[in-house]
Amino acid sequence: MTIAATGPDIAAATQEPRARSVRALSAVNFFLADVRDGLGPFLGIFLIGQGWAPDTIGYVMTIGGIAGMLATTPLGALADATTAKRFMVGFCAVLVIVASLAMLFFTSFPLVAASQVATGVAGAAIGPAIAGLTLGLVGQTGLAHQLGRNEAWNHGGNVVAAVLSGVLGYMFGLPAVFLLMTALAVGSLVSLSMIDPADIDHRAARGLDAKDKETGAGQEKPEGFLALFKSKRLLILAGSMMLFHFGNAAMLPLLGQRVASSTIDRDGLMAILFDPAAYTAITIIIAQATMIPLALLAARVAQKRGYFIVLLAALIALPIRGLLAGLWDNPYAVIPVQMLDGVGAGLLGVAVPGLVAQIMRGTGRVNAGLGAVMTVQGVGASLSPSLAGYIAAQYGFTAAFVSLGAIAVPALLLWIWFGARFRETAQSVPGAA
Numbered sequence: 001m002t003i004a005a006t007g008p009d010i011a012a013a014t015q016e017p018r019a020r021s022v023r024a025l026s027a028v029n030f031f032l033a034d035v036r037d038g039l040g041p042f043l044g045i046f047l048i049g050q051g052w053a054p055d056t057i058g059y060v061m062t063i064g065g066i067a068g069m070l071a072t073t074p075l076g077a078l079a080d081a082t083t084a085k086r087f088m089v090g091f092c093a094v095l096v097i098v099a100s101l102a103m104l105f106f107t108s109f110p111l112v113a114a115s116q117v118a119t120g121v122a123g124a125a126i127g128p129a130i131a132g133l134t135l136g137l138v139g140q141t142g143l144a145h146q147l148g149r150n151e152a153w154n155h156g157g158n159v160v161a162a163v164l165s166g167v168l169g170y171m172f173g174l175p176a177v178f179l180l181m182t183a184l185a186v187g188s189l190v191s192l193s194m195i196d197p198a199d200i201d202h203r204a205a206r207g208l209d210a211k212d213k214e215t216g217a218g219q220e221k222p223e224g225f226l227a228l229f230k231s232k233r234l235l236i237l238a239g240s241m242m243l244f245h246f247g248n249a250a251m252l253p254l255l256g257q258r259v260a261s262s263t264i265d266r267d268g269l270m271a272i273l274f275d276p277a278a279y280t281a282i283t284i285i286i287a288q289a290t291m292i293p294l295a296l297l298a299a300r301v302a303q304k305r306g307y308f309i310v311l312l313a314a315l316i317a318l319p320i321r322g323l324l325a326g327l328w329d330n331p332y333a334v335i336p337v338q339m340l341d342g343v344g345a346g347l348l349g350v351a352v353p354g355l356v357a358q359i360m361r362g363t364g365r366v367n368a369g370l371g372a373v374m375t376v377q378g379v380g381a382s383l384s385p386s387l388a389g390y391i392a393a394q395y396g397f398t399a400a401f402v403s404l405g406a407i408a409v410p411a412l413l414l415w416i417w418f419g420a421r422f423r424e425t426a427q428s429v430p431g432a433a
Helices: 009-033 039-048 054-081 085-102 107-136 145-171 175-191 233-248 251-261 269-273 276-305 307-326 331-359 366-397 397-417
Strands: none
Touching: 009 085, 009 107, 009 175, 009 269, 039 054, 039 085, 039 251, 054 085, 054 251, 054 366, 085 107, 085 175, 107 145, 107 251, 107 331, 107 366, 145 175, 145 331, 233 307, 233 331, 233 366, 233 397, 251 276, 251 307, 251 331, 251 366, 251 397, 269 307, 276 307, 276 331, 307 331, 307 397, 331 366
């Protein structure tokens, strides 16, 4: 005799496959951690070793940042429109690896610039695509919680990758870092294949509510960059993020360049602290280890008190970090400096996509809106290395760090001034108890 499944049994049967896809999404975030940004802070010390000057390094990083900035909004619109979000992420991961490996053999300015353009464009695509996958798998109700999990797994992947990069870079040189990135990219592709396409609600992934299925609003085309101008809240968020990343983007690469350029005697522990690969790995480990609990805490705070307070705390951390890095010229300063970086990044990783999803809810343009915010913040991020490199070359690293920290102050003031627009109660945040 066959016993028919009851309602709860059917619900459990349908939830378990989706739960497997959500776990696979966590694995994707883990493996992509060291892939999506290419060499990241290791680029500066790699090029320093090839005889590049700090200002030239800043210029080539700015070229990549501008390319990513210009591509982010249309790629966010693509993430809204396409049902091939998994392929979008996988293709970009492969593109980053190919572009990074090319620099092992060719370090001319045009080739490195082209590599950074490819990496910038790929990174610009991965962010909205992952956000779309997340929203499509868990919906608005589970978004804050899953954003915290995504960020925790992402930062955990960065910690593991940084440890391995530091050890392998110290033992075998920077080329080992390139090979590690390739292995992690393969892991991300395997994890992507474990996400069941049937579990992704592509209407939810672009921010449509259930009622829109009846009205046909889901057939509207993503608005792209125009979405930025139709929402004052989105404009304020984007402006704050532009100023934040203008001050923040160059700070970690600058730490590595300061160590690589130092002439202090290096023996014993100092030999490790002043090895560029090992030092850069240490900076990443400290920051990422701080981000893991902060991301989970940010998700809980966002559910109870809204996203405003989460982003406010992130903005406060950056000016303090700039002052500390600039005024304390000591390798041990990396500990508090990078802990503050962990505070900022851990909180922003949850707050920014959560705020955009909330602002654009019901429009079908969530990822286009996120792309628009990322485009505007990309203006600051792309200009940051050039400004920092110029100041460091002309006036020294101390002036560069202090200047970067000072740039973040207007972002903090802007967010506080317009804060009333973002002070949600627990009842207004999807997923709140």
